[in-house]
Amino acid sequence: WLPVISTKLYTNAFIISPGPPQKILLGYKKRGFGAHFYNGFGGKVEAGESPAQAAARELKEECGVEASLDHCGTLLFVNKGGPEWAFQIEIYRADGYSGTLIETEEMRPEWFSAADTRFSETSLTPEVIPPPIPYNSMWPDDIYWIPLLLTKLPFVGRADFDTDTSGRYEMLRWWFGV
Numbered sequence: 001w002l003p004v005i006s007t008k009l010y011t012n013a014f015i016i017s018p019g020p021p022q023k024i025l026l027g028y029k030k031r032g033f034g035a036h037f038y039n040g041f042g043g044k045v046e047a048g049e050s051p052a053q054a055a056a057r058e059l060k061e062e063c064g065v066e067a068s069l070d071h072c073g074t075l076l077f078v079n080k081g082g083p084e085w086a087f088q089i090e091i092y093r094a095d096g097y098s099g100t101l102i103e104t105e106e107m108r109p110e111w112f113s114a115a116d117t118r119f120s121e122t123s124l125t126p127e128v129i130p131p132p133i134p135y136n137s138m139w140p141d142d143i144y145w146i147p148l149l150l151t152k153l154p155f156v157g158r159a160d161f162d163t164d165t166s167g168r169y170e171m172l173r174w175w176f177g178v
């Protein structure tokens, strides 16, 4: 199906620490749309702003840091059934950041292991290996494209959602490709 409302333009930014172990910074969203999910840092592109400017502004607003962001993906999310929404989300990534990470009213930043650390032969002590990416506490589309983001493969994708009887968003069909 097609968006029945105008598609809103959003950003989502991820900071990667090369490691080893490779790590990804996610924010636990405390309020608003997608509350209680882990996600990158981002929000709406305001009038007169480029997506890159919005991505940098939202990153700073939501976790206090600055980063040299590279665009690496474009996603379209469509929801059928009320409340209607359709998002185009421009995805950014950065290797590293400057400044000090802070928890804000919107987001609590946390590091996760991006690589599979189960069989790693490094001499890293368990204390420095953060938990794996919490896909069960993220939007269901993320598991399909976060691996592309981590390997720096530019991607596009689309996912169609419907609201189930419990009010949850169920992902009905999707495609993500390089």
Ligand code: 6OG
Pocket: 010, 011, 012, 032, 033, 034, 039, 040, 041, 042, 043, 044, 077, 087, 089, 139, 141, 142
């Ligand atoms: P604010 O409410 O903070 O912006 N977003 C999604 N992210 C993923 N991974 N999957 C989805 O599937 C999403 N829908 C929205 C875009 C909302 C933030 O949530 C992202 C923004 O970064 C439906 O202003």
